[in-house]
Amino acid sequence: MVFEGGLAASRSYWALVQSAVAARATTVVYDRSGLGRSPRDPGARTLGRMAGDLADLLGHLGPGPFLLVGHSWGGPLVRLTAAAAPERIAGVVLADPTDESCDLLLEPSMRRQERIGQLVSSGLAHVGLLAHAYREVLAALPSDAAADMREEGFTVRAMRTRAAELVSVVADLTALRESPPHLADVPVTVISAGRTSVGMNARVRELATASHAHRAARYPRGRHVIGPQADHMMPVTGPDVIAAEILRLIDGAAGAEESG
Structure with a gap:
């Protein structure tokens, strides 16, 4: 199992999910370039480049x-990576993912919200207060993961990486619309959060969930699940529902091997 975070999210964010499934398979969390303990990438942080980084990591881990x-x-990052070599992918779990079918993501209002969020986050990072805004997240994590996140996840450097990843969002989403990653016979579970959160009011939540249902329906082995107690920070607020879907896919893959 290899875990991929959202914007500016380091490896530590996955601690609760990772610990819940680690007994069943090898788990790998990592920091994208410019986050956590990984060096900055001087190139453009497009979705394709980040997917290439993940593919390189998988290559170092073995054949799968x-x-x-x-x-x-x-x-979308793991969808691109999986579509490049579906024969070595046993399954994909998408936890409250960004999805190009959500029209709201391409509206000017979303760009304004991103700019405001980036300015506020960068300002708080400069004065050392950004971690305070995520105190509930930190409190929910195991102490070692919380300590790592507190030290690495709320820095000016991390916010610069976040800004770099935001630059190509519109172009990346447009490209995904024009050429959606094809996952053939790979089982895909899309999990939607059931609760609103900062930046995701009831309207945004409804549109995001509809885009998730749309995505799951596009895959031959797609499945759409709601995590009723989770908000968008699902790896921390809904680790159990993510873990349950991971274990379901592991059991399915094991059953397929036995029948084969």
Whole structure:
């Protein structure tokens, strides 16, 4: 299992899910370039480039098969990676993913919201207060993961990486609309959060969930699930529902091997 985070999310964000499934398979969390302990990438941080980085990681890990888990912006990232070599992918879990079928994501209002969020986050990082805004997330994590996130996840450097990843969002979403990643016979579970959160009011939540249902329906082995107690910060607020879907796919892959 390899886990991919959303914008500016380091490896530590997955601690609760990782610990819940680690007994069943090898788990790998990592930091994208410019996050956590990974060096900055001087190139453009497009979705395709980040998917290429993930593919390189998988190449170092061996032939697979792999189960890829992506949250938020990590959702389309793992879809691209899986579509490049579906024969080595045993399954994909998308946790409240960004999806190009949601028209709201391409509206000017979303760009304004992104700019405001980036300015506020960068300002708080400069004065050392950004971690305070995520105190509930930090409180929910195991102490070691919380300590790593507190030290690495709320820095000016991390916010610069976030800004770099935001630059090509519109172009990346447009490209996905024009050429959606094809996952052949790969089982895909799309999980929607059931609760609103900061930046995702009831209207946004409804549109996001509709886009998730649309995506799941496009895959021959697609499945759409609602995490009723989770908000968009699902790896922390809904780790159980993510873990349950991961284990379901592991059991399915094991059953297929036995029948084969």
